[in-house]
Amino acid sequence: MAWKPSEKEEEYFARMEFERKKKLEEEKHQSLALEEKQRLKELHYMKCPKCGMELIEIDYKGIKVDKCSECEGVWLDAGELEAVANLEKTGLDKLFSVFKK
Numbered sequence: 001m002a003w004k005p006s007e008k009e010e011e012y013f014a015r016m017e018f019e020r021k022k023k024l025e026e027e028k029h030q031s032l033a034l035e036e037k038q039r040l041k042e043l044h045y046m047k048c049p050k051c052g053m054e055l056i057e058i059d060y061k062g063i064k065v066d067k068c069s070e071c072e073g074v075w076l077d078a079g080e081l082e083a084v085a086n087l088e089k090t091g092l093d094k095l096f097s098v099f100k101k
């Protein structure tokens with residue numbers, strides 16, 4: 001079956017239109033994903049990843065340790081596990097004693 005040039009053109013423009021709309025939709029999805037990410041970040045900021053209660057942050061020798069006010073889980077930011085691991089035994093004991101009741 002032979003195509004007339006104008007039909008080919010129509011097909012071409014329809015495909016262009018589809019591509020353009022698809023791109024718009026993809027951009028919408030991307031900004032939605034960003035908004036959702038931002039929303040979740042605000043929702044979960046300084047909340048315990050296990051039980052969802054507030055975290056209490058203490059600063060010990062520049063290491064910020066977050067302790068849950070409910071389940072007593074202790075959370076570290078990126079790089080802080082290494083910093084804690086590098087503490088001397090006495091430094092570690094002092095860090096733990098901060099949390100003792």
Ligand SMILES: [Zn+2]
Nearest residue numbers: 048051068071
């Ligand atoms: Zn917790």
